[in-house]
Amino acid sequence: MDRRSFLRNSLVATAGGILLPKMALSAVDPRLLGGAEKELPSGVLEEQVLEALPGKKPLIKKTYRAPNYETPVTYFEEIFTPNEAFFVRYHLSNIPMVDEKTWRLRIGGDAVERPLELSLDDLKKNFEQVEIVALCQCSGNRRGLMKPHVPGVQWGYGAMGNAKWKGVRLKDILNKAGIKANALEVVLNGADGPVLNEPDFVKSIPIWKALDENVILAYEMNDQPLPHWNGFPVRVVVPGWTATYWIKHIVSIDVVSQPYKGFWMATAYRLPLGKFPMVERFTSQETAVNTPITEIVVNSLMLHPRDKQIFRRGQVIEVKGLAWDAGYGIKMVEVSIDGGKTWREAELGKDYGRFSWRQWKYTFKADKKGKYVIMAKATNRIGQTQTFELIWNPAGYHHNVVQRVEINVV
16 A cells, blocks of 8 residues: 555544544643743743643643644653653644554655564564663753743653563664665655645665664554554654654655755754764764764652652752663763762662663752752763853754752741
8 A cells, every 4th residue: 555545544543644632731830840930931831731632641732733742741751751641742733543454555766775664563473573662852852941042842850651662673674675785865745744735754874874783663662552642553763863753653764875855854854063072973864064863861750759848957858760772871970969079979770771760869968058950961881961151053952951949948
């Protein structure tokens, strides 16, 4: 079945394929924002509400068409973000409900020797099954904290989630199809589509990344079938790279010999060249002035204590949170309780794999009254660390400024 027929049939089944009705609506408790309320530009918070999509718990609604919903930070207490609380990110509003029995994945392109068409059963029965724990993070996570303000979905801290993914290696499928010597990029397309004249959301990755053993086509998430809003029945998982490449509802993969020039590669999701320290660069898509976003930058999130929280003198205070990077591994997290004058190393939690986030904690006794400014800073194993000053860019990507939380001891 070609993609057009697939979409047409799926849309009929969902009365247009547009978003299902909202189910719950309430104001956002600031505690769910992870301290972002004091940092967001004026006007951003007023439009935030909690809303439940079908199959999801109430999430922080950013936009309805396309559906973009942020995970409240309270769910990040768990190492694996619950499927029903996992953030939702789409660029397009035409999102069909896919039937796994009729779903097919087409593999083709001018740099493939033997075009293939695979069913979900083919994936599960004919290829080695693998699992990996990996953080899925939107490129624009924390965009709402950018100063000066930039356009785009105004994410706070919750456009991310950590999960266990099960599926098959992309390289095994490509090897079965046969890769020609001139292969340069692998083009990925999902079942979601535009409503009006928007460009279809199609991405590419370099052939060397597609052949990385950690890149998989996942059909399970946290030991359950993928939720509809997170890519059912199969999505691409590109550990260490931002979620723009994690194509949901994947229906076609083309191996090509020339750089893909679609809007979402040639124009969108780009950074000024040399602005950020990237080890894995997408050179076939670079220009003299900009480059595609690729790796997740080293970062951390403080979950406790909350900003403006009050404690008693003599109380033992636990500072805890999460740290992550592109997969080089978190070397340490340092915590300061005096606004950055002195730093102490936090205790790292269990390592669930280099692409997973890492829990950490630090405890201290509040032996004097007054204001404490708590900061947390992550460093990875190749020496990259969080910044103290924002690296501003027009698209609002890679916000990894060291977080500050103020508490009072009385």
